[in-house]
Every structure is written in C-alpha cells, then in structure tokens.
Amino acid sequence: MKIILIIPAYNEEKNILNVCKAIEEYDNDLDYIVINDGSTDNTLKILQENNINHINLISNLGIGGAVQTGYKYAYRNGYDIAIQFDGDGQHDVKYIKNICEPIINEKANLCIGSRYIKGHESKFQSTFMRRLGKNIISFMIKICCHQKITDPTSGFRAVDRTIIKKFSEYYPVEYPEPESLVTVIKSGEKVIEVPVNMNERQGGKSSIHAWKNVSYIVKVSIAIIVNSIRWKGKRKNVIKS
Amino acid sequence: MSLNLRIVLLVIVCIYLLVIIKQIKNKKLQINFCIIWIIISILLIIAVCIPNFIETISNKLGFEVASNMVFFLTIFIAFYLIFMLTLKISQENSKTRELIQEISILNKKIEDYRKKEDK
Incomplete structure (x- = not known):
C-alpha cells in the first residue's frame, strides 16, 4: 500500500517545517508532498532549503485547487491512499493510522477525521459561530444525502484510489470539503468518520474568517443542494445507458 | 424622428460597426465573440433607416408604447x-x-x- 500525505500550504512559514518534522518523526517511510499555493512569504524558501518534497504552484489557486494538484500527483504516481493533512499544525500525526485503517480494510472509500463524534470530542473546540455553521452544513448534507456527517468541514481525510482518480478529474474549488463530500456520497461511495483530536492553530490564518461565516454557510448550503441535484441526474443517466 | 436625428444616429451606428470590424481585422477580437454585436448594429441600422420600423413591430407584438x-x-x-x-x-x-x-x-x-x- 503506497500512502501519501497531501499538505496544502499557503503562507505557513511558521508551521510547515514543524509539520514535516512531526511526520518524519512519526514514520520515516511515509511519503508526503507539500503544495505551496503561491505563498507570498518564505514558505517556498523553507521548502527548498530543507529539501522537502513539494510542488510549487506558480500562482495562487486557493485550497481546492492546491489539494487537487496533490490528488493529481498522487494519481499519476500510483498511490493507493491519499491523506489530506493541513500545513498549519492543526492536525495530529498520531491519527494517521486511525484514519487509514478503514480504507486499508476496505470498509470505506473516504474516511474523515472528525472532531465531533459523540464520546470522542476533540479537546479543542472552535468558536460557537463555527460550530453553528458546521451544524447547519451537517444538517444540509443529512437532508440531501441521508447520511450524518458530524464534521463536514474537516480537512483531515483519507481517500482510496478510486476517489483519488475522481478528485484528480473533478474537485470543487470554492468550498472543497463539504462539496466534495456530497459528490462522493451521491456517487454511491462509502464515507466513514473516525474520531481525531485537533490542536489549536499554531500560527497563520484560517481560510475561513469569522465575519465571512454567514455568507460561507449560505453559499455552501446552495452548493450542497446544487451538487446533490447534479449527481442525482448523472446517476439516472448511468442507469439508462 | 427628424431627418437630422436619423442621420446623426446612422453615423454613430456606422462608426460603431466600423470599430468592431477594425478590431476583428486587427485580431484583437475573435469573430465568434462579436457576431452578436454585429447583428445588433445591423438591426440598429435597419431601425434608423426605415421610418416607423420599431413602432410597427411593437404595435404588432402588442406593446403599448x-x-x-x-x-x-x-x-x-x-x-x-x-x-x-x-x-x-x-x-x-x-x-x-x-x-x-x-x-x-x-x-x-x-x-x-x-x-x-x-x-
């Protein structure tokens, strides 16, 4: 089983080296690739100087485009499992094994590291507004896909080869985490959640700002609905032909 | 519309059409992007040249004004x-x-x- 970690990084000069060191300490044979998403700080310099395996995007694409580049790389280099891992130190390397397990045992095609599974709540809980937003998105997915996802915006996810291929061909760019979940569930793939612990951000800025929260929720909800309609249509076509 | 106004409008539309054609010749505009603009300008020329053209059509379609x-x-x-x-x-x-x-x-x-x- 070839496993790769995809680490998108935008202006993470403070965190990226620690993250890579943590991964190497955790498992020296684990492949990882950092996608430098056109950072304006010294991220690229740090990556080059420390000889970290990285792709340097020549222009800023946003998190979705960066992650998709990672999936393309993983697909072309024949990896069986790809794990999305944040470059800001929020995710804990200890849980890589847990998150891979359902994929290796073929219990799921996509495995989400969730902060909110009952009985295993992460010590670090985000702000009230964030959790409210997460609950609304969770509810929308429940309605559209009939599956409860406790942490739809989690960026800590493992996927198998079929989904690597799918994501390398199509990956939603604007609101990648919840939208891609809907497309995956709607196309009949299995999604599982495992409990993980997440740390507070060590530095840098989150891609979701608090004041943008409301518009984010509205846009994501619309995106989820639109996506679920599109995938329903596609499925019907498959049956017909 | 008075004849003077007609002539002024006709000149303006012709300049507009010439600008489009010049841009296409200069290869700054791809032709498939500006076909709609050319059609619009031709319609405008027709509307300016034929008296009561717009009025007749709008009456037939049932517009009040x-x-x-x-x-x-x-x-x-x-x-x-x-x-x-x-x-x-x-x-x-x-x-x-x-x-x-x-x-x-x-x-x-x-x-x-x-x-x-x-x-």
Missing part, C-alpha cells in the same frame, strides 16, 4: 450577454486552474530529474 419594447429588448439582450460572459469566465477559470496545476507538476518533475542528475 414603442419605447417599452426597446427597453425590454435591451434589458433582455444585456442579461443574456452578461450570463454568457459569466459562463465564459467560469470556463476560462477552470482552464487556467488546470494550466497552473499542470505547469507546476511539470516544474516539479523537471526539478526532480535535475536533482537525480546532480547526484
């Missing part, structure tokens, strides 16, 4: 054009994204080979 039909058509065409532009921008966006991704992956491959050769 001719200006209503003109406004309706203008807004309709404007909406259509803006939507088409949004579509185009969206397509160009995905193409650019794909280009950036492919170039970046290629860059990485080149660098990997260079590193291998150095060793």
